[in-house]
Amino acid sequence: MATESITELASIIATSTAQVSAYLDQNGLPQPSFAVTGPSTSQIPPSEVEIESARLTAIDATQRLRNLLLGPHDFLTSITPSEWISFQAVARFGLASCVPIDGSASCATLAAACGLPESTTRRLLRHAVVKNVFCEAGPDGVAHNAVSRLLAEKPTLNAWLRFNTGDSWSAASQTVEALARWHGSEEPNETGFTLASGTGLGMYDTYAVQPERGERFANSMKNLTESPGFDAGHLVAGYDWASLKSAVVVDLGGSHGAVARRLVESFPTLSVVVQDLAEVIAQAPPSQTHISFMSHDFFTPQPVVADVYLFRWILHNWSDKYCAAADLIMLQLFNSKERDMEDWAALFETADSRFRFQGGRLPTGSRLSVLEAVWEG
Numbered sequence: 133m134a135t136e137s138i139t140e141l142a143s144i145i146a147t148s149t150a151q152v153s154a155y156l157d158q159n160g161l162p163q164p165s166f167a168v169t170g171p172s173t174s175q176i177p178p179s180e181v182e183i184e185s186a187r188l189t190a191i192d193a194t195q196r197l198r199n200l201l202l203g204p205h206d207f208l209t210s211i212t213p214s215e216w217i218s219f220q221a222v223a224r225f226g227l228a229s230c231v232p233i234d235g236s237a238s239c240a241t242l243a244a245a246c247g248l249p250e251s252t253t254r255r256l257l258r259h260a261v262v263k264n265v266f267c268e269a270g271p272d273g274v275a276h277n278a279v280s281r282l283l284a285e286k287p288t289l290n291a292w293l294r295f296n297t298g299d300s301w302s303a304a305s306q307t308v309e310a311l312a313r314w315h316g317s318e319e320p321n322e323t324g325f326t327l328a329s330g331t332g333l334g335m336y337d338t339y340a341v342q343p344e345r346g347e348r349f350a351n352s353m354k355n356l357t358e359s360p361g362f363d364a365g366h367l368v369a370g371y372d373w374a375s376l377k378s379a380v381v382v383d384l385g386g387s388h389g390a391v392a393r394r395l396v397e398s399f400p401t402l403s404v405v406v407q408d409l410a411e412v413i414a415q416a417p418p419s420q421t422h423i424s425f426m427s428h429d430f431f432t433p434q435p436v437v438a439d440v441y442l443f444r445w446i447l448h449n450w451s452d453k454y455c456a457a458a459d460l461i462m463l464q465l466f467n468s469k470e471r472d473m474e475d476w477a478a479l480f481e482t483a484d485s486r487f488r489f490q491g492g493r494l495p496t497g498s499r500l501s502v503l504e505a506v507w508e509g
């Protein structure tokens with residue numbers, strides 16, 4: 133536990149932010165700003181490891197400084213889940229897309245758009261403004277700032293906020309209850325999500341019977357896959373696919389084939405069979421040269437003989453029991469976890485000792501590692 137004084141933390145913040153600011157100026161990049169024309173993401177490229185580290189140091193020290201200045205009592209009482217209500221309202225009612233990008237909207241207009249009483253809409257919007265979504269415009273309206281503008285322009289980000297403040301938030305609120313009820317369970321239908329949804333089912337099974345919710349989840353995942361750290365390009369560049377020549381790759385849980393398309397674009401001799409649950413494949417685009425779609429539940433025997441079985445962003449959804457930085461989101465939604473390299477080695481060993489785990493590497497700028505296990509059976 134760090135024991136810096138508040139003045140030491142303030143000095144760390146001053147030094148690191150000066151470093152970030154100078155870098156932006158020297159490279160003609162915009163300074164961070166929530167003004168409507170401000171940048172929507174950090175302008176520091178992943179290759180600038182030192183500057184990115186200064187930015188993260190400033191963020192971390194700022195949080196520690198805030199908590200120290202609050203003190204233990206006020207720190208605890210400052211934890212208020214009701215803070216999420218206005219974020220949830222903005223996402224659920226799509227308020228950002230109801231405000232013109234270059235204009236403003238009155239509370240009455242937005243109340244009519246979301247079907248809520250005007251006074252309630254006003255309260256929600258005031259709270260949203262305090263929390264950095266929208267800015268005030270005139271006596272009774274709002275206009276965009278950089279945050280609300282991004283929500284308006286990026287529907288998948290709105291879907292992500294809706295999932296995070298909806299299904300994920302309600303699952304989180306029931307996770308400790310699920311732990312108490314199903315002590316040590318690794319079942320996907322004994323989670324905070326199961327209790328919150330009231331379906332008695334796990335998350336994917338719930339979405340199978342409630343496709344509208346499943347569609348929202350799929351859209352929110354698109355937002356993650358579109359973000360630079362999760363770009364499929366890291367997988368394309370992070371493995372020697374060329375050496376596989378005309379190999380057949382089965383992409384398990386490959387959804388609508390976004391990763392398969394990126395692979396085949398770069399390595400046109402590969403053939404990829406994209407497999408996913410029947411309801412997901414039903415929404416997939418038609419098969420094309422070198423990419424075919426197939427409904428297959430990966431808990432049933434694999435019907436395709438292939439050279440490579442690709443599990444991208446799949447196994448973290450399942451507990452060790454089902455798969456062969458501890459992450460509470462994985463716990464609340466799936467009773468599963470994120471795994472470190474030793475966990476992966478142990479997982480393959482448990483699954484079958486004929487797997488030779490080759491280890492993994494994290495491509496620069498990627499938030500997903502590329503792991504390889506060779507089947508020697």
Ligand SMILES: C[S@@+](CC[C@H](N)C(=O)[O-])C[C@H]1O[C@@H](n2cnc3c(N)ncnc32)[C@H](O)[C@@H]1O
Nearest residue numbers: 336385386387408409412428429430431444445
């Ligand atoms: C987190 S997404 C990853 C999608 C894709 N692999 C990627 O990297 O973007 C998990 C995928 O696994 C699929 N999935 C979940 N359970 C499955 C099962 N039992 N069999 C096949 N696919 C499954 C989901 O429908 C979803 O498309």
